């Protein structure tokens with residue numbers, strides 16, 4: 001597959017170049033030249049296929065000619081040691097994306113990316129330095145995905161004081177090849193710093209650099225996998241039983257959700273990487289009716305869908321902090337593939353306040369025994385609002401539950417009491433934080449990176 005920059009469609013690169021450079025040299029984001037189609041036999045059996053087989057079929061055309069079939073098979077089996085169960089909760093499905101080691105959906109992309117990088121750089125002896133900005137969850141997933149991978153160093157930048165104690169331990173508690181920088185600023189500042197460092201000529205001469213944000217295409221493509229798996233199961237009417245990490249009190253009955261209908265999938269969104277991956281799954285032929293893009297008060301994209309005008313702003317802090325993004329970087333990718341009219345047809349925008357989010361967490365727990373994290377609750381409430389506005393008809397509904405509620409216990413437990421904690425999170429809390437604090441200043445970042453060499 002060839003990839004081109006969102007800012008220049010004349011010059012194309014292959015998958016390895018797009019993945020390993022991260023950001024295109026002109027500052028754009030890499031997008032595939034075309035979105036491939038699932039073969040007919042795959043399309044009709046998504047509801048019953050094994051998760052890793054769906055992963056293989058989904059990713060294969062994007063890496064054709066560069067990662068052999070058997071290598072890809074090994075990569076997906078090593079990356080996806082957990083799946084994305086489709087769980088019935090009340091009148092809809094929860095698509096649980098938090099069964100991985102850091103208990104958020106970013107494990108899917110980060111674990112694939114780490115193994116793909118390792119494969120694509122086989123035989124290289126110069127180490128690769130990966131820079132990643134995080135609003136909370138990316139950093140932990142990337143750090144965990146790359147931890148102890150030979151020949152790769154990772155530096156994670158996070159907004160100081162704006163991530164939870166657990167997230168901070170996931171980012172800054174591993175050591176070895178993973179370094180953490182606590183930036184005195186917002187997530188947008190962290191993202192700007194990473195962009196500036198990746199574009200710095202002097203730094204590029206000194207070290208091989210790449211990014212691991214959702215701007216990296218190799219993180220985005222594997223995220224299409226769980227959309228196809230969930231849509232296939234919803235369409236076939238085959239939900240999964242509760243898993244080890246399913247946050248539901250015993251004794252609550254699951255209700256039937258309509259099958260044989262293409263599903264509306266609600267995506268709690270910040271930087272819009274997750275939703276963009278969903279758009280790829282839809283274009284590939286997964287039985288998805290439409291998307292709901294649910295944001296907190298940082299509603300740049302819902303406003304754009306309403307008005308056709310794209311106005312970025314400074315991000316505001318909320319209780320769903322992984323979505324505190326005022327200038328979503330993947331928007332540039334969405335517009336590379338879709339016009340405003342097309343987007344409006346496929347995506348319903350909706351925004352949810354912190355107060356609504358808290359109420360939803362409490363109400364759903366009381367009614368169903370199910371614990372929502374603040375991000376997933378934005379998705380749940382977003383769907384409630386869209387139903388009231390009569391915007392969703394003849395469709396099964398799935399909420400992408402992007403994080404485990406125990407990851408945000410500071411917010412969730414005062415509303416609903418103690419949450420059962422998955423084993424992976426309990427271990428993480430025992431780590432010590434080891435981070436360096438820096439101002440939101442490009443020269444300081446570059447100097448810090450030089451020091452490490």
Ligand SMILES: *Cc1c(COP(=O)(O)O)cnc(C)c1O
Pocket residue numbers: 104105106136137138214268269270271272273274275322323375402403
């Ligand atoms: C990253 C994240 C989001 C937002 O995903 P985007 O791809 O940035 O839109 C939502 N929820 C959680 C828990 C996250 O970690």
